[in-house]
Amino acid sequence: MSCTKISELRQDIDELNELIKQAKRKKIQDILSLEARKLETEWTSLKENENNACAMDASPAPTTSQKKRYQIKLNGYGWDQSDKYVKVFVTLKDVQNVPKENVYCKLTDRSMELHVENLDNKDYLLVINKLLYPIDVAGSHWKQKTDMVVIFLAKSEQNVKWSHMTELEKKFEDQRSNRFKSDDLDKKDPQESIMGLMKNMYETGDDDMKRMISKAWYEGQHKKKTDTLDL
Incomplete structure (x- = not known):
């Protein structure tokens, strides 16, 4: 009334x-x-x-329960290169169904961040810092494919071969190679020397170095188990 x-x-x-x-x-x-x-x-x-x-109008309207989204940090990726690009491959099931505006990269000349928002009510983040060489941010781009995102990082210096994806990976390999060449290897068990090297680098390295060493150790253990099963 x-x-x-x-x-x-x-x-x-x-x-x-x-x-x-x-x-x-x-x-x-x-x-x-x-x-x-x-x-x-x-x-x-x-x-x-x-x-x-x-009173009925003032009462709060019933709201549908919404699941809280949470972020998942990605560590695994594959990469390849051509004369012009370093290509990063990130596997994510059904990522092709996510709106394009929810899949984007934040790039600097020495880093990249891939953001995938609201994929099955989850947010995904991949961060790669300290790239081995500078990239051309303006010339870089990314594409959504079936169950995969491909990031094309344009090389600032074309035709330059990247031996590693990041400076830390190269530093890790260089230190390990130098340790292998030392005279201590003639006196110690090689496996013990490798473990000692990794332990020292883990204790003195930053967070990125620690994550890389943990990943290398895990992959080595997994390969060892696989080889044992094959035998």
Whole structure:
């Protein structure tokens, strides 16, 4: 019921009450009082209905439960290169179904971040820092493919062969190669020397170095188990 009708009823009731005060004959007063009570009852009923409707409107609308998204940091990727590009391959099931605006890269001349948002209610992030050589950010791009994202990092210096993806990977390989050439290898068990080298680099390296060493150790253990099974 509209507020206008409730207001008009209130005015009618007030005017009837004024007329009752002015009436001198009892019968007229009784008639006016009866009519005023009827209008008062109607006004009260309408007012209650209005209050109930307002309460319903003010109550919070039921919301559908939404699952909270959480971020998954990716470590695994593959890479290849041509004269112009270093290509990074990231496997993600059904990534082709994600809107294009939810798949993007943040690039600098020495780093890349791949963001994939709201894939099966999860966000994915791959970060590669300290690239081996600078890249041309403006010339770089990325593509969504079936179950995969491919990032094309344009080489700042074309035709330059990348031996590793990052500086840390190259540093790790160089240190390991230098350690192999040392005279200590003639006196110690080679496996022990390798483990000692990795332990020392792990203890003194930064977070990226530690992650890389952990990955190398895991892959080595996995390969060892596979070779044993093959035998």
